Amino acid sequence: MSIEVDAVEGTATTRGAREHARAQEGTVVEAQPAVPAWRRGSAPAGVEQERLVWVERLAGGNYTHKVLARGTHLRLTDLTGDASVSVLLYNALETHERLNVADTVKVQWQVYLGGGQLLLSDQGRVLASIVDDTSSHHDTVFGTSSLARNTGRYGDGTAHGASPAGRELFVLAGAKHGLGRRDIAPSVSFFQGVRVAEDGSGRWLGSAGAGATVTLRLEMPTVVLLANTAHPLDPREQYTCGPVDVHAWTGEATSPEDPLWTATPEGRRAFDNTADYLTARGIA
Numbered sequence: 001m002s003i004e005v006d007a008v009e010g011t012a013t014t015r016g017a018r019e020h021a022r023a024q025e026g027t028v029v030e031a032q033p034a035v036p037a038w039r040r041g042s043a044p045a046g047v048e049q050e051r052l053v054w055v056e057r058l059a060g061g062n063y064t065h066k067v068l069a070r071g072t073h074l075r076l077t078d079l080t081g082d083a084s085v086s087v088l089l090y091n092a093l094e095t096h097e098r099l100n101v102a103d104t105v106k107v108q109w110q111v112y113l114g115g116g117q118l119l120l121s122d123q124g125r126v127l128a129s130i131v132d133d134t135s136s137h138h139d140t141v142f143g144t145s146s147l148a149r150n151t152g153r154y155g156d157g158t159a160h161g162a163s164p165a166g167r168e169l170f171v172l173a174g175a176k177h178g179l180g181r182r183d184i185a186p187s188v189s190f191f192q193g194v195r196v197a198e199d200g201s202g203r204w205l206g207s208a209g210a211g212a213t214v215t216l217r218l219e220m221p222t223v224v225l226l227a228n229t230a231h232p233l234d235p236r237e238q239y240t241c242g243p244v245d246v247h248a249w250t251g252e253a254t255s256p257e258d259p260l261w262t263a264t265p266e267g268r269r270a271f272d273n274t275a276d277y278l279t280a281r282g283i284a
Helices: 014-023 101-107 147-154 168-177 265-280
Strands: 052-058 062-068 074-077 083-093 119-122 126-135 188-190 195-196 202-206 213-219 222-230 244-247
Touching: 052 062, 062 168, 062 244, 074 126, 083 126, 083 168, 101 119, 119 265, 126 265, 168 222
Parallel strands: none
Antiparallel strands: 052 244, 062 222, 074 213, 074 244, 083 188, 083 222, 119 126, 126 213, 195 202
16 A cells, blocks of 8 residues: 655655655666766877776865776876875775885985886885876975864865865775775875975975876776875965866886886885785786
8 A cells, every 4th residue: 555645745754755766666767878088088198098097187175086907007287286186095905005105205215206206005015106207396295284284274174175184085085995094194295396404394396387297107906095285385375276187097017127127226126026916916
């Protein structure tokens, strides 16, 4: 026996919602076709359109995320000169292994990122390599912004507020992959340069200008989290962060024949560690 529902009740109650849902039986809904990445936008120069696996424009004060295969190339483009993209990387096979910024800097004897540098995990393996960089304005020291800092400076640092903190956005992005707040480690940031003075203080350089790009090659299956927020050392009074274009396409991981593999003793050991790990899992 059907239950008549008063029009005023609508779907505000369980009974009303149930009757409304059952009334839709037999309704024809036109299916929306899936839109693969290669149909969403233009590929970077020299990249075939069908190789695209991720195309997105990430606005300032927002985050995004994706699981990418080994060998995928990930290019970030600063459209206005005001982007500041913080990046976290996790081994997609075992997410307890993640980007370790301290080891990335220490093992390579270099605090300033650029082409040819490696992004290392806390297990001494290569999560990604920087294969191209037209910006050279990056930061491995100061990380992304925090709730307390943005609240004190701009009046709001919550994820959905007017001046969201990068760490709060990372928490949302990580949750999509079963990661919690305790899993949000220090990040690297691209497009807003920092130099460390002799007294240890940070000097903000700003950006290299609109159109700068950085391209990463993923050396392991990787969970990628991106948070695009105002840099914590940005001296401008207003929360300022411009959009960034994200393009990712299929490719090959670094092989022993690549000069990058043996460019330094430290890098060779990290690549050997990576190959050993992936070979045992039938990936390399």
